[in-house]
Amino acid sequence: MASSIFRPLLNCRRHLPGLLNNAVNLNISLNQKQSLIRYSSTYKAALLHEYGQNLILEDMTRNILKSNEVRVAVHSCGVNASDRLMVENLYDHPVKRPFVPGFEVCGEVLEVGSDVKTVVTGTRVIGLNKVALGGFAEECVLDENDVFMVDHAVCFDAGAALADCYSTALLALNRRAQIKEGDTVLITAAAGGLGLAAVDLASSVYRAKVIGVCGTEGKADLVRQKGAWAALKYNEKHVLQKVKEVTDGKGVDVVFDAVGGDVFNTALDCVAHEGKVVVAGFASRVVPHIETSRLLPKAISIMGLSLTRYHESDFAVYRQAVEDVIELHEMKLINPHICARFKLDETDKAFDFIKERRSMGKVVLEMD
Ligand SMILES: NC(=O)c1ccc[n+]([C@@H]2O[C@H](COP(=O)([O-])OP(=O)(O)OC[C@H]3O[C@@H](n4cnc5c(N)ncnc54)[C@H](OP(=O)(O)O)[C@@H]3O)[C@@H](O)[C@H]2O)c1
Numbered sequence: 001m002a003s004s005i006f007r008p009l010l011n012c013r014r015h016l017p018g019l020l021n022n023a024v025n026l027n028i029s030l031n032q033k034q035s036l037i038r039y040s041s042t043y044k045a046a047l048l049h050e051y052g053q054n055l056i057l058e059d060m061t062r063n064i065l066k067s068n069e070v071r072v073a074v075h076s077c078g079v080n081a082s083d084r085l086m087v088e089n090l091y092d093h094p095v096k097r098p099f100v101p102g103f104e105v106c107g108e109v110l111e112v113g114s115d116v117k118t119v120v121t122g123t124r125v126i127g128l129n130k131v132a133l134g135g136f137a138e139e140c141v142l143d144e145n146d147v148f149m150v151d152h153a154v155c156f157d158a159g160a161a162l163a164d165c166y167s168t169a170l171l172a173l174n175r176r177a178q179i180k181e182g183d184t185v186l187i188t189a190a191a192g193g194l195g196l197a198a199v200d201l202a203s204s205v206y207r208a209k210v211i212g213v214c215g216t217e218g219k220a221d222l223v224r225q226k227g228a229w230a231a232l233k234y235n236e237k238h239v240l241q242k243v244k245e246v247t248d249g250k251g252v253d254v255v256f257d258a259v260g261g262d263v264f265n266t267a268l269d270c271v272a273h274e275g276k277v278v279v280a281g282f283a284s285r286v287v288p289h290i291e292t293s294r295l296l297p298k299a300i301s302i303m304g305l306s307l308t309r310y311h312e313s314d315f316a317v318y319r320q321a322v323e324d325v326i327e328l329h330e331m332k333l334i335n336p337h338i339c340a341r342f343k344l345d346e347t348d349k350a351f352d353f354i355k356e357r358r359s360m361g362k363v364v365l366e367m368d
Contacts, residue, residue: 102135
């Protein structure tokens, strides 16, 4: 039986003002009131019924928590490139319909299962799980292991924009590429959610000399503001020239690529002797194929990573990465850039915004 500590009643009023008032009027016990709220009230969620169609806002009823679960009142949820791919059935694997997308939330704990030890009702948390989903909603249920406590000074939008991209970038730069202070780093899709996180971490935490590559001058401005030494638009000749100039002809120590396709090929030509290339994503949807003979002359190491796979294969490392980025954010060393905010009934607009490559950094849904 779940040891349900429930969010203060004040917070539940937005779900069930009528019933709550009736409960008060009937002068029933607190436990009865809590049960009434938990089982009878509904919350709004954006559901995908048919791939490629708009999400539909619906009233959902709550399920009883399992002993290891945490119910979170979602205040903000990150909207990511992969959310859109899941909705359009272009993701690595089809997600079973109907489903509520969204895997990166920030909010407050409403209720905890009987075995939950690390958070209590009212704790401000980030929730991250690319398999469980359910974040495009006023509430979601997560395993305790997928919930991370954050300081009350962390605003909900920043909390919903931090964990996925920054943890991926941290694992890529630190664990995989073993970046060092003063290294030169070429980052592609540098104004995207993941790229800008990599720019921020590499410049602000590792004091690396970052060259960011992106689609427009406006985006390049933002990349420079985030700390990049240089930022420029995609153009093979210009990129090679700039890398030569910044590195005194040596090439970069690290490439962080989230685009793939031709951009990856250009980036590979920019690597220094014994340089490293981290494959982090394929925003272009083109997976590049290379001749391994290209790696020999400059003794290049090429490596990849998937945050989701770390969750499955090395949970301790995964969890530590997320906790580290939360701490770095709380120390004000890193800060996700949020370019646009949408409401829960505007998910189609949020997806179009990302699809049209208008986003810079992160997009969030706000529930309040
Ligand atoms: N490895 C992991 O665990 C992990 C984690 C998060 C994300 N990812 C992956 O990393 C990639 C980027 O994710 P994100 O969150 O940064 O996405 P995002 O915020 O949508 O940014 C992607 C950026 O890629 C650039 N881009 C270049 N060529 C493009 C093309 N042909 N079509 C669309 N965009 C293009 C766009 O910027 P410009 O207009 O400036 O070119 C776009 O803003 C995605 O493939 C995502 O699935 C991987």
